[in-house]
Amino acid sequence: MHKKWLTAAAAVATVGLLAACSTPSEAPSDEPVTITYQVWAGTQTPAMQEIVDAFEEENPNITVELQELPWPQYWSTLQTSAAGGTAPDAFWMLAQQIKPYAEGKQLLDITDAIEAEGVDLANYPQAVLDLYDQGDGAIYGLPKDFDTNAIWYNKALFDAAGVDYPTDSWTWEDFRTAAKELTNAEAGVWGVAAPIDYQGGYYNSIFQAGGQVISDDGKTAELDTPEAIAGIKFWTDLMADGSSPTLQQLSDTEAETQFEQGKIAMYLSGAYWALKLYDNAEIRPNIDVAPLPIGEQRATVTSGIANVGYVGTKHPDEVAKFLIFASGETAANIQAKAGAVLPAFKGTEQTWMDAMPEFTNLQVFIDAIEYAVPLPVQGNAAEWQGLQTEFLTPAWNGQESVEDAARKYTEAIDKVLAEG
Amino acid sequence: MSSSVVKPVRQVRRRTGFAARTDWWAYAMIAPAFIGLAALYLWPFLSTFLKSFMNVPVFGPGEFNGVDNYTKLIGDDAFWRALGNTALYTGIVLLGIPLAIVFAALIQQVSRGRAVYRVLFFLPVVTLPVAIGMVWRFILNGDFGLLNWVFSLVGIPGQYWVADDRFTIYAFAVVGIWMGLGVNLIILGAGLQNIPVELYEASSLDGANRVRQFFSITLPLLSPTIFFVTVLTTISALQMFDLVFIMLGSVNNTAIDGSKTIVYLFYEAAFVQFKQGFAATIAIVLLVIIMAVTALQFRLQKKWVIYD
Numbered sequence: 001m002h003k004k005w006l007t008a009a010a011a012v013a014t015v016g017l018l019a020a021c022s023t024p025s026e027a028p029s030d031e032p033v034t035i036t037y038q039v040w041a042g043t044q045t046p047a048m049q050e051i052v053d054a055f056e057e058e059n060p061n062i063t064v065e066l067q068e069l070p071w072p073q074y075w076s077t078l079q080t081s082a083a084g085g086t087a088p089d090a091f092w093m094l095a096q097q098i099k100p101y102a103e104g105k106q107l108l109d110i111t112d113a114i115e116a117e118g119v120d121l122a123n124y125p126q127a128v129l130d131l132y133d134q135g136d137g138a139i140y141g142l143p144k145d146f147d148t149n150a151i152w153y154n155k156a157l158f159d160a161a162g163v164d165y166p167t168d169s170w171t172w173e174d175f176r177t178a179a180k181e182l183t184n185a186e187a188g189v190w191g192v193a194a195p196i197d198y199q200g201g202y203y204n205s206i207f208q209a210g211g212q213v214i215s216d217d218g219k220t221a222e223l224d225t226p227e228a229i230a231g232i233k234f235w236t237d238l239m240a241d242g243s244s245p246t247l248q249q250l251s252d253t254e255a256e257t258q259f260e261q262g263k264i265a266m267y268l269s270g271a272y273w274a275l276k277l278y279d280n281a282e283i284r285p286n287i288d289v290a291p292l293p294i295g296e297q298r299a300t301v302t303s304g305i306a307n308v309g310y311v312g313t314k315h316p317d318e319v320a321k322f323l324i325f326a327s328g329e330t331a332a333n334i335q336a337k338a339g340a341v342l343p344a345f346k347g348t349e350q351t352w353m354d355a356m357p358e359f360t361n362l363q364v365f366i367d368a369i370e371y372a373v374p375l376p377v378q379g380n381a382a383e384w385q386g387l388q389t390e391f392l393t394p395a396w397n398g399q400e401s402v403e404d405a406a407r408k409y410t411e412a413i414d415k416v417l418a419e420g
Numbered sequence: 421m422s423s424s425v426v427k428p429v430r431q432v433r434r435r436t437g438f439a440a441r442t443d444w445w446a447y448a449m450i451a452p453a454f455i456g457l458a459a460l461y462l463w464p465f466l467s468t469f470l471k472s473f474m475n476v477p478v479f480g481p482g483e484f485n486g487v488d489n490y491t492k493l494i495g496d497d498a499f500w501r502a503l504g505n506t507a508l509y510t511g512i513v514l515l516g517i518p519l520a521i522v523f524a525a526l527i528q529q530v531s532r533g534r535a536v537y538r539v540l541f542f543l544p545v546v547t548l549p550v551a552i553g554m555v556w557r558f559i560l561n562g563d564f565g566l567l568n569w570v571f572s573l574v575g576i577p578g579q580y581w582v583a584d585d586r587f588t589i590y591a592f593a594v595v596g597i598w599m600g601l602g603v604n605l606i607i608l609g610a611g612l613q614n615i616p617v618e619l620y621e622a623s624s625l626d627g628a629n630r631v632r633q634f635f636s637i638t639l640p641l642l643s644p645t646i647f648f649v650t651v652l653t654t655i656s657a658l659q660m661f662d663l664v665f666i667m668l669g670s671v672n673n674t675a676i677d678g679s680k681t682i683v684y685l686f687y688e689a690a691f692v693q694f695k696q697g698f699a700a701t702i703a704i705v706l707l708v709i710i711m712a713v714t715a716l717q718f719r720l721q722k723k724w725v726i727y728d
Contacts, residue, residue: 072665076691079478100694104479195672247674251583252562254670383693390677 033315034063035322038088040074043275047338051331055322062318064090075382082106087310089319090326093141095131095303095374096381107140108309113320114139119328123346127374128304141308142327143344145335147270148368149200149292149300151175152277156286157182157189157265166266166290168364172208172234175266175293179243182265192266193255194235194244196392198385199301199375200269206231207373208295214417218378221413223406231295232395232402239396247396268292271342271365278339278356291364302372304344342366384416471700478694489701498677498685499702503709506681508589509596510657516597517650520604525638527605528612538609542602553666556595557582560667582667585678592663592679600656604649611645612638643725651717658710659683682706 039048045068052064067088069077075097081087082101093101101107114121119142121129128143151166158165161182166175179191195201203213211227214220222228238244245258259267260280277287292300307326309319325331332345339355342365353362391409394400472489476482493499527537544552559566560581568578581591619637628636639646661683668676680688682702690699 076687079691079694083479100478104477106479196674197672248580248583249563251669251673251675252557252565252580254672380694386671386688386692389672389674393674393677396674 030061032061032063033318034065035089035313035315035319036065036067037322037326038067038069038078038091040071040092041068042071043279044335044338044340047335047340050334050338051326054330054334055325058325059318059321062322064322082310082312085312087312089313089315090307090309090322092144093132093306093308095128095306096377096385098132098134098140098306098308099377099380101308102134102136102138102140106311108311108313108316108319108323109138109140110309110320110323111137111139113317113324114142117321117324119324123329124327124344125302125304125346125369125372127302127369127372128306128344131303131374131377132306141306141323143304143306144327144331145272145341146302146304146344146369147272147342148302148365148372149204149268149270150364150368151290151292152259152267152269152273153288153290154259154262154265154283154286155288157262160184160189161265165288166293168291170290170293172205172293172295176234176237176241176243179238179266180241183241183243185242188263190245190258190264191243192238192268193250193258193264194238194396195247195250195255196235196388196396197255197269198388199303202232202235203301203376204231204268204292204299205234205295207299207301208292208297209234210296213376214378214413219417221384221410221417223413224403224410227296229402229406232392232406234295236395236398236402240398247393262286271362274356274359274362274365275339275341278359284358287359289359289361289364291368298371300368300372301375302369303375303377305341379417380419384413387412387416468700468703471697472704474697474700476696476700478696482697485697489698490705492698493701493705498680499682501678502680502682502685505589505679506658506660509593509660509681510654512590512593513596513600513657514650514653516600517604517646517653519597520601520608520649521639521642521646523601524605524608524612525634527609538602538605541605544599545602549662549666552595552599553663553669556591556667557669560591580675582669583673583675585675588668588675588679592660592667595663595667596657596660600653604653607649608642608645611642615641640726644727647717647721647725651714654713654717655710658706658713661687682709 037048037052039045045066049066052066055064056062078087078091079100082104087106093107098107124143125146128146132139132141132143134140153166155165161184163178163181166178170178175192182191183189206213206223206228209227209231211225211229211231212222213228215222223232239246244250245255245264250258253261255264255267256269256273256276258264260277260283262283278284292298307323309316309323313319327344329345329348332343332348333351335341335343336348336351337355339352342349342352349366353359353366356362387409391412392405395402395405471482473484473486474482475485475488523541527534530537562568562578562580562583565578565581567581571578579587581587615638619641620633623633623637660681664676664679664681664684665687668679673679683706686699686702686706689695689702
């Protein structure tokens with residue numbers, strides 16, 4: 001009896017195995033497949049869901065599960081899940097985070113898929129592609145969006161102080177003067193917010209002054225050059241003038257929030273705030289945007305989120321297909337229409353601007369591509385960027401000269417870069 | 421071979437075989453517990469211990485680098501600052517225990533609705549930490565916080581409690597005490613209920629007042645519970661991490677460098693800087709500190725804890 005049952009069971013199992021083996025070779029692309037797509041939570045989620053829906057419609061056999069994580073946990077969760085072999089199949093990546101993942105061979109190489117699908121890389125801003133280029137000949141992902149920086153300003157506060165709106169020919173001096181004139185301590189209004197912010201802040205002015213953050217060979221920091229110091233002084237001068245809330249005030253209530261509360265006249269930041277500001281009906285009519293002021297030259301740093309895949313995925317072909325789609329033209333148009341973010345795919349900028357018709361000068365973000373430089377992300381960028389508060393706070397508070405602070409910070413970055 | 425030689429051997433063999441079989445059963449019975457323990461506690465501990473002597477990238481194998489991590493940690497100013505912060509925080513949070521004892525004794529006096537008070541004090545324990553962080557950030561905000569407003573009424577100048585590293589540790593400690601009060605109250609309350617009522621009755625016949633009773637009966641008989649609560653509070657205070665994270669709001673907070681605790685350093689090394697070996701070293705050093713402090717507490721308890 002026992003033996004018979006066993007034989008029967010074995011037979012069934014064998015047939016099952018054979019069936020399982022034969023299916024993929026017959027129709028590999030029709031097998032239902034589920035992949036996961038992880039993003040951090042924010043205003044972009046509805047647009048991401050729309051992109052997922054559009055992709056599923058085109059590929060009925062592939063189901064994409066959109067997963068949201070809060071920003072503070074995003075990187076630690078991703079890192080742990082990748083090390084444990086359970087990372088999501090597709091996920092958002094930032095240029096300052098990609099290096100350990102690429103070096104650790106955790107990312108899916110989609111170079112072949114890009115070639116097979118005939119993706120033209122010329123459709124993406126070169127500066128952003130360069131950010132994700134790990135120098136190993138592989139393409140791990142395509143940018144889904146990009147950002148440049150500009151001056152967001154509150155027209156009502158300019159009117160109240162009788163100051164002319166920023167123009168595209170504003171110099172640093174014009175900016176500093178206006179910030180001073182706009183400040184009204186009694187009313188709790190400041191001309192500008194000057195937090196220690198690399199992406200929206202002092203990196204831009206360092207490049208505007210003709211300096212750079214990291215040397216061309218990527219091995220040393222150059223924050224202690226006269227040009228870079230001038231770029232940092234742009235910010236510490238604003239602080240010394242009293243044109244900005246103190247760092248403590250900006251820690252308690254972040255610059256962006258204070259700007260939305262109508263307490264700050266000028267806030268230097270990226271295109272990624274557009275939708276949030278537009279959605280704030282109370283402040284929307286007062287908001288406009290102008291190019292960053294000119295130092296020795298025009299400059300803004302640029303970066304963007306890339307869609308990348310996990311090397312351990314069970315469905316590499318489907319994931320590659322999804323990644324290309326999610327950074328492609330259809331997806332770009334969905335993002336643009338939602339106004340979620342400035343899409344990286346060229347030719348969809350107008351749609352993005354049209355999504356927020358009351359903001360009439362969004363073109364400045366697109367014009368800025370001409371003079372944009374890639375965000376410096378050499379080496380273990382997350383680590384050395386994380387040291388900025390420690391080293392630069394004394395300079396911002398006026399307790400230490402910018403020269404001294406910049407020199408110490410440069411030495412600290414050099415140490416991190418030397419560790420590789 | 422003669423049978424007379426074989427026999428005893430066989431007997432011995434059977435006996436060991438039988439003995440081994442009973443052993444086997446015993447091991448089998450504890451295996452589920454042991455495997456769980458080994459997989460969830462022993463292995464992570466061993467692996468952390470080994471990693472503390474290694475340079476470990478996020479992905480892939482690491483390589484041994486001797487005591488480099490330890491020398492680097494000891495030479496790191498940030499570590500000593502974090503140690504100081506952690507010690508200060510722990511010291512202040514321990515002041516919450518006398519507070520908890522007083523509250524527990526007061527609640528014990530309440531004849532009706534005792535449970536209501538316990539629930540009220542316990543609420544912070546079951547509240548979402550992020551929500552707690554948001555509420556306290558609002559209370560402690562330098563520009564329009566509730567605390568500074570109250571202070572302004574009595575003429576005390578306001579401060580940036582969660583944005584100035586001269587004050588952040590104290591702010592954490594206040595919230596830490598507030599969060600820990602509920603659990604301590606429950607444990608101490610249970611301890612109070614174990615004290616025989618007859619002792620109070622007898623002492624009041626002898627003319628002892630409430631205060632005298634508290635110091636002569638309640639405190640001594642509660643001392644084992646107080647000791648237990650002290651050990652638990654110390655350990656969890658030494659491991660404090662979440663308050664830094666939720667009360668400073670973001671890593672851009674200008675007070676962050678003066679406010680880090682040991683576990684925050686660990687988090688930063690492991691998850692921001694991708695240095696797992698160095699992070700493991702921090703974890704091991706903290707473990708040693710906690711063991712030393714706990715051992716010291718057990719040594720000292722002989723002087724003040726009274727068991728029946």
